[in-house]
Amino acid sequence: MKVPVALALPDGLVVTEIEMIDEVLTLTAVSVQIRACCPLCGVCASRVHSHYIRKLTDLPSGGQRVCLLVCVRKFFCQVSTCARKIFAERLTPFVEPWARVTRRLYQIVQVPGLATGGRLGVRVTDRLGIQTCRTTILRRIMALPTLPVEHVSELGIDDFSFRRGRNFGTILVDMQSHQTIDLLPDRKKETAAAWMSAHPEIDAGRVEIAAATMLLRQPVVLPKLSSVRTGSTCWCAA
Numbered sequence: 001m002k003v004p005v006a007l008a009l010p011d012g013l014v015v016t017e018i019e020m021i022d023e024v025l026t027l028t029a030v031s032v033q034i035r036a037c038c039p040l041c042g043v044c045a046s047r048v049h050s051h052y053i054r055k056l057t058d059l060p061s062g063g064q065r066v067c068l069l070v071c072v073r074k075f076f077c078q079v080s081t082c083a084r085k086i087f088a089e090r091l092t093p094f095v096e097p098w099a100r101v102t103r104r105l106y107q108i109v110q111v112p113g114l115a116t117g118g119r120l121g122v123r124v125t126d127r128l129g130i131q132t133c134r135t136t137i138l139r140r141i142m143a144l145p146t147l148p149v150e151h152v153s154e155l156g157i158d159d160f161s162f163r164r165g166r167n168f169g170t171i172l173v174d175m176q177s178h179q180t181i182d183l184l185p186d187r188k189k190e191t192a193a194a195w196m197s198a199h200p201e202i203d204a205g206r207v208e209i210a211a212a213t214m215l216l217r218q219p220v221v222l223p224k225l226s227s228v229r230t231g232s233t234c235w236c237a238a
């Protein structure tokens with residue numbers, strides 16, 4: 001079986017060398033894509049300007065960290081009116097244009113992060129042979145697209161801490177699906193009321209507001225969106 005197939009590399013990459021460098025399985029590869037289209041005008045080009053090496057971190061294989069050294073080409077755009085005179089060929093969707101890790105590694109790091117959070121996520125990824133850090137995991141979770149808010153009949157509101165005991169935000173939860181709907185940058189009632197006013201799909205019939213201590217929960221029936229009452233220390237002006 002060919003190496004690109006065994007490692008599920010894209011068709012446009014040909015592996016020319018495999019070696020261990022500093023305990024990292026290092027694969028040297030060459031891009032042999034037939035088509036390289038200018039990212040600005042979309043016209044395919046054939047005149048090569050130069051080559052350069054992209055260093056990419058990929059998923060571990062058999063517990064070994066994997067690094068790809070990919071020789072990619074720069075092309076002259078052949079459209080005289082195009083503003084992009086020279087461009088580098090893209091390896092999408094295998095890797096994003098400016099990324100230093102492959103998309104599949106990017107995605108796999110999000111999974112333990114979503115399940116356990118940043119700190120525990122590092123422990124899990126470390127056991128998987130993936131070197132990362134807490135802030136990277138959190139950044140990749142934050143990069144996930146936010147799903148559009150659909151009809152919510154029971155809304156839960158609580159505060160949470162960005163920095164333990166110092167900076168607080170507000171978390172909004174669909175109490176029926178137990179899905180987080182949105183995060184707000186502070187815990188002021190005006191911010192929460194403004195968010196609800198901007199989301200008419202939220203049914204104001206029942207809003208459950210938690211106490212800051214997380215111990216007491218007081219279901220509050222809101223007659224109007226603009227009259228959010230907290231009954232706790234949440235969303236008071238800090």
Ligand SMILES: [Zn+2]
Nearest residue numbers: 038041077082
């Ligand atoms: Zn162009």
